[in-house]
Amino acid sequence: MPRQVFDAETFMKLAPAARTVRVVRRAGKVKIKLRTSRALITYVCGEREAEELLAKLKSLEKEIIEI
Secondary structure (H helix, E strand, O other), X not given: OEEEOOOHHHHHHHHHHOOEXXXXXXXXXXXXXXXXXXXXXXXXXXXXXXXXXXXXXXXXXXXXXXX
């Protein structure tokens, strides 16, 4: 079941459970999608915030796929 998260803190709490991370870049917005065993979790943010979150996700050693 897909879900959308609206704050970065909740998103990062859910990140360790993710199997894969997908990044979709559109005009001025970035969607970061976490695929867990139960749900697809989406967080929409700006470019700067996305880069900070992706750096944190890389430190968790998650596979990041750019789409």
